[in-house]
Amino acid sequence: MSSADPGRATPVALIDLGDTLADCTPALQARLAEMAGSEERRAGDMPAALAAQVDRRRSAILATPGFWRDLSPRPQGMALLEMLRDAGFAVHVVTKGPYAAPQVWADKVAWCRAHVPDLPVVVCDDKSRVHGHVLVDDWLPYVERWQRQWPDGLAIIPAQPWNADTPPAFADRCVRFDGSGDDQAAVVLRRLRERLSAL
Numbered sequence: 001m002s003s004a005d006p007g008r009a010t011p012v013a014l015i016d017l018g019d020t021l022a023d024c025t026p027a028l029q030a031r032l033a034e035m036a037g038s039e040e041r042r043a044g045d046m047p048a049a050l051a052a053q054v055d056r057r058r059s060a061i062l063a064t065p066g067f068w069r070d071l072s073p074r075p076q077g078m079a080l081l082e083m084l085r086d087a088g089f090a091v092h093v094v095t096k097g098p099y100a101a102p103q104v105w106a107d108k109v110a111w112c113r114a115h116v117p118d119l120p121v122v123v124c125d126d127k128s129r130v131h132g133h134v135l136v137d138d139w140l141p142y143v144e145r146w147q148r149q150w151p152d153g154l155a156i157i158p159a160q161p162w163n164a165d166t167p168p169a170f171a172d173r174c175v176r177f178d179g180s181g182d183d184q185a186a187v188v189l190r191r192l193r194e195r196l197s198a199l
Contacts, residue, residue, distance in 0.1 A: 011196045013089035014122075014132035015081060016139070017108055020158050021093065021116065022071040031061045063101035069110045076158055076179040080136055081116070087189040094130050096142070097123040133196060134189070138163055147173055154192055156185050 018024040035057055061067060084091050093112050097105040105123045112121045122130055127142050128149040135146050136156045140163050143155045157163050159178035166174050177185045 010088070010090040011134075011193060012132040013084040013091050013134040013136065014094040014127070014130060015077070015084065015091055015119075016127075016135075016137040016142075017093055017095035017111065018068075018071075019074070019138045019160060020136060021074060021077040021081065022068070022111060023074045024068075024071055025160075027067070027071055028058065028061055031067075032057060035061075063098060063104060065103050066107060068104055068107035069114075071111060073115050074158075076177070077136075079179060080156065080158060080177060080185070083186050083189060084134070084136070087186065087193050089134060089189070089193065091119055092130075092132065093119050093121045094127050094132075094135075095121070095123055096127060097125065099125065133192065140166070143174065154188065156189075 015021060032054065081091060093116065095108050097108065108123055109121050112119060124130060126145075127135070127137070128145040130146075131150060132153065134154045134156060135143060135150075136158065137143050137146070138158045138160045140157070143157060147153055147155060153173070155174045157166065157174055157176045159176055163176070166176060175185045175188050
């Protein structure tokens with residue numbers, strides 16, 4: 001049966017927004033650099049008080065109206081999106097909305113309407129509550145929590161400096177994607193799609 005068969009649901013892939021589809025960290029770092037004082041520029045290892053100040057600034061930037069809406073698309077994420085589509089998955093954007101900044105929820109939807117207008121968008125407090133067959137996410141704590149909730153789920157992890165070490169407990173259900181031309185993720189997705197079609 002094909003994915004168009006009305007008797008069989010199309011498998012679902014969930015794809016993250018920040019640092020997956022959209023280039024969040026470069027924009028955040030640029031804003032932080034603009035706001036840094038001379039003490040921060042000189043500091044190698046920041047004192048705790050200064051580090052706390054930078055953390056507060058980071059949170060404020062991420063909650064600024066328009067920050068998320070104006071991010072650039074991330075080429076590697078767009079390549080992953082096409083890979084999911086080519087493998088026959090119904091793709092949904094799933095992104096975490098900050099509890100104390102509801103304006104970010106609207107900005108994230110606005111970004112999706114501008115850059116991936118055909119995709120359904122789920123903004124939520126907890127990604128592990130959203131079912132799919134595949135989760136594409138750069139943030140390992142979210143991947144771990146989602147895979148605990150959905151033990152049969154596959155995770156594709158877009159390569160970032162902060163996710164170089166996939167936890168061993170999840171290694172057999174994770175594929176890291178660095179966009180280097182290695183098509184391991186595409187092969188795994190095709191196999192998963194074939195297995196799900198046979199059920």
